[in-house]
Amino acid sequence: MSSAETPSHAAGFSAASGSAPAASGSAPAASGSAQSGSLLLRNVRPWGGAAQDILIEDGRIASLTPAGPVPASAEAVPEIDGRGLLAIPGLVNAHAHVDKSWWGLPWQSYGGEPGTDGRIRHERAERDGLGIPSVGITRTVLERMVAQGTTAIRSHVDVDLGLGLRGIEAVRQAAAEYAGALELQIVAFPQDGVLRRPGVMSLLKDALQAGAESIGGLDPATIDRDPVGQIDGIMEIAGEAEAGVDIHLHDPAELGVFQIELVCERVERFGLQGKVNIAHGFAVAQVDAGRRGELLSRMGELGMSMTTVAPPRMGAQQLPMRELEKAGVRLGLGTDGIRDLWSPYGTGDIMGIAWQFSRAGGWVRDEDLTQVVRLASSDGAWAVGRDDHDLVVGGRGDVVLADAENPMDLLVRGPARELVVGAGRILHQREGQ
Known part of the structure; x- marks a missing residue:
């Protein structure tokens, strides 16, 4: 469906008397009275349903009521007329790398050798000359994410012998500019390997002490060539610190599944149930249904999760959404x-x-398209340690408005995000609106 085929629900926003709308574009935090984390979004359609007013107080959703007169309790709260726009919860980016972009710098031509190890070497050779990582670069990335509706992020941040913890410090500083309206959790990521770089294990411990919520790993069999050693080392550190684990695993088919099985064994051994994620995990989609079913059942019992960046290829690399859900x-x-x-x-x-x-x-199908939107929003809450994340009373006041008929239309057509609210603060308002 094209934008011309979808009725426009909003020609722009208007603020009621006494309220303070945000400035156009994105900013770390809204100005004026919206800084309090209280806001009334009038005449919006949660998940495409009937028009409602959403009252946010002190960063949490206080009420959802049929669109109508302003309740007496909300008379002093800044308000926005949503003009019938679709409302969904803030988007959750469950696997990002906000520390290492060159966005905002001159165009950088693709270079280096192919393959994971070749890309690692190229990045290590070029990053210092580009000033990566830095607060400024991370700020640019976060601004773009927020403008498109993201209000919560789990980001892998490189730690290695050349960087130490500088990347974590830069990301923390950039995220702090949002004063809590944007939630960001850090995975200390040993991109250059773990066992093959003596000293990295100690860096991972230091990263947890510095406030990282999780530690990562990378292709234990093909990068360190010691899957048992890398997985044992990472899981033991996390178990002692009661931290999370988020491992990049690109290795295919049986090799990949073997490593996931090793992880499962260590989850139980080190008491990490509910704290371990497998990123990418293409192997899960590449083994037969029976083998996959047994593996997913075991992962589900252990409270494990998976994240995907949806590589643009049909079939063998796409994680089976409904099978994971069932398990x-x-x-x-x-x-x-x-x-x-x-x-x-x-x-x-x-x-x-x-x-x-x-x-x-x-x-x-509609139910599947809607579920994918939920994966990108409400059902992604686990990635940043939330028990729930939805447009419900008591939920965090993270709301995205878009000119779309329903969640399916939002997904397939991709209209601009008109307004983005984090914890009741206006983080982005589309220019000209």
């Missing part, structure tokens, strides 16, 4: 790298990844 394996969507030394692609729009996941996976 109790949580799934999240992520943008991966954005205009970095690995690839010039990426816009920061998690709805673009959701579209890609749906298209490549062959999802076409």
Whole structure:
């Protein structure tokens, strides 16, 4: 459906008397009285349903009522007339790399050798000359993500012998500019390997002490060539610190499944139930249904999760959404790298990844398309440690408004996000609106 075929619900926003609308464009935090984390969004359609007024107080949704007169309790609260726009919860980016983009710098031509290890070497050779990582670069990436509706992010941030913890410090500083309206959790990511670089294990421990919520790993069999050693080391550190684990695993088919099985064994050994995620995990989609069913059942029992960046290929690399759901394996969507030394692609729009996941996976029915939107929003709450994340009383006041008929239309057509609210603060308002 084209934009011309969809009725426009809003020609623009208007603020009621006494309220303070946000400035056009994106900013770390809204100005004026919206800084309080209280806001009334009038005449919006949660998940495409009937028009309602959403009252946010102190960063949480206080009430949802049929659109109508302003309740007495909300008379002093800044308000926005949503003009019938679709409302969904803030988007959750469950797998990002906000520390290593060149967005905002002159165009960087793709270079280096192919393959994971070749890309790692190229990045290490070029990043210092580009000033990566930095607060400024991360700020640019976050601004673009927020403008497209993201209000919560799990980001892998490189830690290695050349960087130490500088990347984590830069990301923390950039995220702090949002004063809590944008939630960001960090995975300390040993991109250059773990065991093959003596000293990295100690860095991972230091990263957790510095406030990282999780530690990562990378292709234990093909990068460190010691799957048992890498997995044992990472899981033991996380178990002692009661932290999370989020492992990049690109290895295919039986090799990949073997490593996931090793992870499952260590989840139980080190008491990490509910704290371990497998990123990418293409192997799950590449083994036969019986083998996959047994593996997913085990992962579900252990409270494990998976994240995908939906590589734009049909079939063998797309994670089976409904099979994971049936097994109790949580799934999240992520943008991966954005205009970095690995690839010039990426816009920061998690709805673009959701579209890609749906298209490549062959999802076409309304209930499936809606579920994909939920993966990108409400059902992604686990990635940032939330028990719930939806347009319900008590939920965090993260709301995205878009000119779309329903969630399916939002997904397949990808209209601009008109307004983005984080914890009751206006983070983005589309220019000209």
